[in-house]
Amino acid sequence: MCNNMKIRLFTVLFVLSSAFASHAQEKGIYGGFGFFEFGFSQYNNGVLNNALTANGYSGLGNSFVTTGGQGFAIINNFIIGGSGGSLGSQSFGRDNTNGQFNAGYGLFQLGYAFKSGKKGLLYPMVGFGAFTSSLQIENDLASGSLNTILAIPNQVVNLRSDAAMLDMSLNYNITVFGDKSGNGGGGTMVGISAGAFFCPTPSTFYNNQRELSVVPDYRPSGFYVRLKFGGGGYSR
Secondary structure: OOHHHHHHHHHHHHHHHHHHHOOOOOOOOEEEEEEEEEEEEEEOOHHHHHHHHHOOOOOOOOEEEEEEEEEEEEEOOEEEEEEEEEEEEEEEEEOOEEEEEEEEEEEEEEEEOEEEOOOEEEEEEEEEEEEEEEEEEEEOOOOOOHHHHHHOOOOEEEEEEEEEEEEEEEEEEEEEEEEOOOOEEEEEEEEEEEEEEEOOOOOEEEEOOEEOOOOOOOOOEEEEEEEEEEEEEEEO
16 A cells, blocks of 8 residues: 555544544443454555565465454543454465465554444544564475474474554444434444554564564555444443
């Protein structure tokens, strides 16, 4: 995702958040919610692909199916909570070698909730946390003998990267089963979340838990859309 597109998306989210803040309710909202999230994410893996293809491996795509969860409390309209999950998985390889790429995230989140009619809540959120990825590479000709494995280790390579992550999203939930009164609500809810994230600093790489000193400048960034399924309750 290009820097100009990220800047435009973040600007839109900030403008929406500021506009909604000017219409805060006279009575505060209090409550708590939990959700399972499922969706689509696209982010850049160009730096990793350069390293993989230079060594004869197939490259990674930029589109991923994501799963995760989110939980938060609302105190006088202010939101505090967190989310985490998978940012997708893909296979890659070369002759006699196969690999698996996995990525995930964990965030501490802050936001502000707005009542939207009798059934819904609208809330922009900002998140601070970590982006983690792993590359597991295995030789297909690896021995099945324990003695050989002990004599010649490192037949499987486990690479991991960690980076700080910033996230911004706009979320909307609606009650489908349960209380839908004007002063509160609760029960089963569904929703949607749209946002973007970026890693402001390079990733730190580890090989089998040992930090590497010569590494690519890997700073994933991208956007996502997620469906939310869960529930909770709130009142004024």
